[in-house]
Amino acid sequence: MPKIDSNKKLRNLMKKYYVKAKLGAKYWPFTKTCWITSGGPVEILIAMGITPIYPENHGAMIGAVKMGVELSGEAEKLGYSQDLCSYFRCDVGQAVTQKSPVGGLPRPDFLLCCNNICGTVLKWYEVQARYYDVPLVFLDTPYNYDGLNDDIVNYVKEQFESIIPEIEKITGRRLNEKKTKQVAQYANEGIKLWNEILSTCENVPAPMTCFDAFFYLAPIVTLRGTKHVVEYYKGLKKELEALIAQGKGAVENETYRLVWDNLPIWYKMRRLSKTLASYGACLVGDTYTNAWADNDINPDDPFGTMARAYASVYLNRNVDAKIENFTSLIKKYKADGFLIHSNRSCKPYSFGQFDIKDEVSRRTGLPGLIIEADMCDTRAYSDEQIETRLQAFIETLKERKEAS
Amino acid sequence: MITLGIDLGSNTIKTVVLEDGRDVLGSCVRKSGYDTKIITDECVREALSQAGAKFDDIKKIVATGYGRVSCDIAHKEISEITCHGKGAYFRMPEARTIIDIGGQDSKVISLSDNGKVIDFVMNDKCAAGTGRFLEVMATALGVALDDFGEISGKADKMIDISNTCTVFAESEVISLLARREPVENIIAGLHKSIASRVLALASRLRIQEPVVLTGGVAKNLGIKRALETVGKINIGIPVSPQTIGALGAALHAYALTLK
Numbered sequence: 243m244p245k246i247d248s249n250k251k252l253r254n255l256m257k258k259y260y261v262k263a264k265l266g267a268k269y270w271p272f273t274k275t276c277w278i279t280s281g282g283p284v285e286i287l288i289a290m291g292i293t294p295i296y297p298e299n300h301g302a303m304i305g306a307v308k309m310g311v312e313l314s315g316e317a318e319k320l321g322y323s324q325d326l327c328s329y330f331r332c333d334v335g336q337a338v339t340q341k342s343p344v345g346g347l348p349r350p351d352f353l354l355c356c357n358n359i360c361g362t363v364l365k366w367y368e369v370q371a372r373y374y375d376v377p378l379v380f381l382d383t384p385y386n387y388d389g390l391n392d393d394i395v396n397y398v399k400e401q402f403e404s405i406i407p408e409i410e411k412i413t414g415r416r417l418n419e420k421k422t423k424q425v426a427q428y429a430n431e432g433i434k435l436w437n438e439i440l441s442t443c444e445n446v447p448a449p450m451t452c453f454d455a456f457f458y459l460a461p462i463v464t465l466r467g468t469k470h471v472v473e474y475y476k477g478l479k480k481e482l483e484a485l486i487a488q489g490k491g492a493v494e495n496e497t498y499r500l501v502w503d504n505l506p507i508w509y510k511m512r513r514l515s516k517t518l519a520s521y522g523a524c525l526v527g528d529t530y531t532n533a534w535a536d537n538d539i540n541p542d543d544p545f546g547t548m549a550r551a552y553a554s555v556y557l558n559r560n561v562d563a564k565i566e567n568f569t570s571l572i573k574k575y576k577a578d579g580f581l582i583h584s585n586r587s588c589k590p591y592s593f594g595q596f597d598i599k600d601e602v603s604r605r606t607g608l609p610g611l612i613i614e615a616d617m618c619d620t621r622a623y624s625d626e627q628i629e630t631r632l633q634a635f636i637e638t639l640k641e642r643k644e645a646s
Numbered sequence: 647m648i649t650l651g652i653d654l655g656s657n658t659i660k661t662v663v664l665e666d667g668r669d670v671l672g673s674c675v676r677k678s679g680y681d682t683k684i685i686t687d688e689c690v691r692e693a694l695s696q697a698g699a700k701f702d703d704i705k706k707i708v709a710t711g712y713g714r715v716s717c718d719i720a721h722k723e724i725s726e727i728t729c730h731g732k733g734a735y736f737r738m739p740e741a742r743t744i745i746d747i748g749g750q751d752s753k754v755i756s757l758s759d760n761g762k763v764i765d766f767v768m769n770d771k772c773a774a775g776t777g778r779f780l781e782v783m784a785t786a787l788g789v790a791l792d793d794f795g796e797i798s799g800k801a802d803k804m805i806d807i808s809n810t811c812t813v814f815a816e817s818e819v820i821s822l823l824a825r826r827e828p829v830e831n832i833i834a835g836l837h838k839s840i841a842s843r844v845l846a847l848a849s850r851l852r853i854q855e856p857v858v859l860t861g862g863v864a865k866n867l868g869i870k871r872a873l874e875t876v877g878k879i880n881i882g883i884p885v886s887p888q889t890i891g892a893l894g895a896a897l898h899a900y901a902l903t904l905k
């Protein structure tokens with residue numbers, strides 16, 4: 243695995259973000275902190291100087307350091323079912339224990355929830371609004387049953403007209419137009435750069451794997467609309483391009499290129515990446531990190547374009563659109579097959595996967611494998627079972643390669 | 647030329663000694679226990695003695711099954727999916743779908759016309775639909791597992807077992823016994839339960855006939871009957887269904903010698 247200098251920058255960026263957020267909320271009375279869902283319009287918060295906090299990103303960190311079971315357990319003790327999303331359970335767990343890799347999240351002044359990713363977040367944010375006794379601001383984005391239409395876009399856009407005054411009232415701050423424009427500009431630049439970074443994996447061999455991308459993703463989710471994100475991604479992109487120029491691949495002897503669907507299995511990143519690399523298999527693309535790469539936010543019409551972007555995020559689209567998207571990623575990245583993570587936690591992401599697999603296989607002529615797991619809850623994972631399936635899958639790919 | 651295949655399953659260890667990638671000279675099935683290594687050694691020795699061969703005659707060894715990684719005498723380890731595909735195709739080249747019900751997992755494999763694995767599914771993290779399910783029920787019923795096939799042959803109906811969960815199904819069986827339901831009908835119902843579960847798994851692939859049933863559970867004819875009735879398909883059972891994985895491994899070992 244080639245060395246990436248920008249990783250240090252990323253670590254510092256995220257460390258600074260959490261330290262600032264935590265210290266600010268605790269010691270600086272003018273700080274305003276808002277917990278927001280991963281598909282929420284963070285640009286508004288950034289433009290108003292409000293600190294955004296992402297319990298989902300925090301959940302990923304909890305998963306990665308294998309604290310998922312401990313913190314979910316706290317939620318289960320309170321009576322929440324083990325069948326609920328593990329990000330939710332971990333968030334409840336960290337709220338009541340203040341335990342996590344960063345010692346728990348800072349207390350929110352209010353919550354901003356957008357249901358474009360799932361219905362879970364609505365109940366989740368209601369629970370936390372009650373727990374912290376803070377207001378909940380809600381952006382409703384209807385599911386795109388028959389694709390996106392103007393009614394949906396207008397409906398979402400109109401809500402900005404009510405939620406912005408609501409946030410202004412809660413925080414006592416004003417949203418100014420100039421600042422909004424600038425944030426939209428940075429957001430757009432960040433998204434474009436993120437897209438270009440992911441696209442470097444079109445190169446054979448790919449200069450990074452999705453396991454890397456899962457980490458590089460954090461800034462575009464949490465700090466989108468800031469200059470720091472743009473700067474960090476510019477540096478990263480340059481490094482990846484240099485690797486391409488040197489012909490260096492992330493996986494030695496890249497033989498099988500695979501596309502991944504669904505969230506990462508945070509607590510198994512290292513092991514899975516090692517296992518795959520031992521077969522010469524590289525995850526070159528995935529639907530998850532790409533979900534932040536295809537939006538268009540126009541500084542001249544920030545709310546119109548944001549409404550469109552937020553109403554049509556990947557998880558808010560129907561199964562046909564998901565098939566379409568997955569198929570095009572597989573083609574774009576010249577993949578040999580695909581892996582689908584059936585994620586016990588994330589129902590909207592895992593719904594329809596058997597049909598998706600069949601149809602994507604039919605359209606691409608490539609084999610796919612479904613593995614059952616959970617992004618944070620290690621109890622839903624079995625090393626032996628998954629590794630046998632992966633090995634068998636790679637053996638199938640090998641036979642196909644040899645036959646052609 | 648002699649090659650050896652070892653299938654280290656969760657329940658049993660199987661070995662097959664093969665000559666020239668063609669003739670099975672010896673095979674052995676042993677219950678796996680505390681010390682896998684010792685049992686594997688015994689199992690290898692037994693198959694070799696049937697074959698009238700010595701350990702040093704073996705050119706290549708391939709291991710498969712859950713214990714495959716820790717088998718230090720093997721030259722290579724290959725997944726049980728690929729091995730079952732190879733073994734079943736060798737025994738029944740017409741096979742297009744393989745249903746394998748093992749101790750802790752069941753799997754369904756689609757084969758191409760030339761015997762390559764096209765696709766496969768396996769059960770996940772649940773013992774329903776596996777050999778373990780039947781083992782637990784045998785204990786609950788106080789009937790030897792080996793007699794399940796014969797006893798269920800006398801059933802006049804298959805009782806619906808509504809729980810797929812092994813633990814809940816066990817208490818359901820106990821209450822059926824308390825209600826004096828005939829044992830043969832309960833066992834037939836258990837077979838139906840497994841069959842439905844496995845067929846649900848199979849329906850994720852396209853079930854193409856001929857279908858063959860492998861794995862230790864294939865020795866139980868009640869399962870075959872249940873699969874045929876519930877799935878409305880014909881099921882073939884190869885010779886020595888339990889050693890198909892080990893046979894596939896031995897075939898792979900032979901292929902290695904040709905490289």
Ligand code: SF4
Pocket residue numbers: 298327328329330359360361362363557587588589590591
């Ligand atoms: S259910 Fe899925 S989309 Fe919703 S919060 Fe959990 S992981 Fe995220």
